[in-house]
Amino acid sequence: MTIRRTLVAWTAVVLAALVARAAPDVAPGSEQAGWRIAVRCDRENGLYAAGDPIVFTVQVARDDKPPEQPVTVDYTILLNGKQEIERKTLTLESGAATVRTQRSEPGCLILAAACRPADSVTIKAEVGAAVESEKLAPSLPMPDDFDAFWAAQKQRLAETPMDVQWTRVEVPDVPWAAEVECFEVRADVPKPWAAVTGYFARPKDAKARSCPAWISFHGAGARSATLATVAGRAKHYGMLGMEINAHGLPNGRPEQFYKDQLEGDLKGYAFRGNDLRDTCYFLGMYLRLARAVEFLCAQDAWDGRTVIASGSSQGGAQALVAAGLDSRVTIVSAGVPALCDLAGPAAGRASGWPLGPRDLSDAQMQAMRYFDVCHFAARTRATAVVRIGLVDRTCWAAGTLAMANQLKGPKHIITSPLSGHAWSPPTAYAQAQALFNELLARCRQPQQPPTP
Structure with missing residues (x-):
């Protein structure tokens, strides 16, 4: 490696x-x-x-x-x-x-x-x-039944029909709008969790097994998925593009709608139910991202070879979890990923977002281990680009480095002494983007169609 x-x-x-x-x-x-x-x-x-x-x-x-x-x-x-x-x-x-x-x-x-x-x-x-940094490890080991727990969750997902609902949408204000097909999609996950909602785009008249897939995830908070982003991936990269809402909210609503959600039903969502693994809010979020990858891989135009997952902070965490739950994810780009090393106090460290330096009850510490990105990182062989800020006080570096050490595939770890969570020197972003661009270029190179 x-x-x-x-x-x-x-x-x-x-x-x-x-x-x-x-x-x-x-x-x-x-x-x-x-x-x-x-x-x-x-x-x-x-x-x-x-x-x-x-x-x-x-x-x-x-x-x-x-x-x-x-x-x-x-x-x-x-x-x-x-x-x-x-x-x-x-x-x-x-x-x-x-x-x-x-x-x-x-x-x-x-x-x-x-x-x-x-x-x-x-x-x-x-x-x-x-x-x-190469010796930093998760504060607590992976739970003995981690794989069994997530196998059971994936079985629940498999037993729940996707029931995809497609709504065609138009890309505004671009001259190439006729060259792509865009949809708002909805797909069910096990109850009581909210369904997957997001935007999906593909090149018009895409041939079977011809397109890599690229899905992106949202950071903390609430917002609409971005239609222009996924449409651009279809047009400029020849990919199946998808971006999902972190919370299963409707997309394309006014900004105030999402602000109201954070002051209402989603207020404090990151701490909801986090003393039990079966009620933790992130269980629903992780099931949605797994279903979204399943949706992408079910498309006739998917090349059967490449799935890219990307995001920053909470979105970076979701990208890494997607790779850990589904081996079809082959490339991950994660900026300052959240939800790493969630048992930090056990080793005298601050936990990753959302827990931070606060002390946890034993029930919280045990339950959150099942959602710790460190353990999903240990279950993927995807190629990963991870950007880590050494002055990040939201997603603390000790935990993100511990996570990076669990990755089993090729990895490019970018450490910046001056980078925090919301601000980094432009050089840090440029280094990460250059590496990611190299991986994108490889995806776009002509390849023989995979054998069915």
Whole structure:
């Protein structure tokens, strides 16, 4: 198995580099009133071996120059999202200072720096590092009956007729609309869970067994599936495109409709029923994604060879779960995936979203193990592109790295010391997209039709 750890560069190696950075490269909160703070580590990918010195550099500038007077910077170092292991104040005499540390055991560090150089001015920045990341493992092992539980759920799914409902929809405002066929689709899953709802598109007059399939999933919250996205996959990639609603909601409604759902029936959905595996909200979500893959693979035009699953955060989790539940998923793209290492407190770590650093009851910890993406990752041989932020305080790096270590197929793990959950340097996105584009290009190469 080939493991490729792609390096994400942080180019501000000296104070002068702050001048050259374009606005999109600047982390939120790091600039104010002409002041700017930057932090970095001395490894481009933020990965260290046990005992390696870890050198963090903190830099402050005013109008792109070192401050005329010394400034103080308060910093903390957080271990695995749960334990503060250092809190100190630095005095920057010429706009820069270093912090040195090291670790002998696997884990993830976040250095958070804050500077108040003038009245009403506060600038902040963070940088992360991972030690022996390849040795990070799930906080609790896979439940002994994990496979049996999910085999039973898939059997329930098989016993429930799909009963697909197709509604043709038109793609607005594109000159090539006549070249694709688009539908809103609905497919049943076992009760009491909401049905699959989403948009599906295919090239017009697609021949049998001619099209790879690509399904994408939503992050946390509620929104409509995007018709233009799936139509574009049919037109520009010659694929069967699908995007499903995470909650089985109707698609194409006004934005306010989805906001109302989050304040109503979906309020707190991520914690609903999570003290029992049979009532956990994510059971319904996972059954929907499994049915959606089944729907795609039932299409005459599917090439019988390739299914791509993609998403970020909760969507990245769903993409990985889809691969773990159905071996026909061959490629996964997951950005900052959620729902990883949900038993984090058992190892003194923060859990992945939605649980975070909070303590869990024993019932919650045991039930959520059946929905932990770490364990689905261990059940797939799909090629995976995974982007991990080392300062992600929503989907903590220790858990996502533990998940990545469970993947059995070829994997491309992109670690970025400056990436959080909602913001990453453009280089991190570019690295992930370049790798994914390579995989897409391979899918589009002419191939002999598979033998029936």
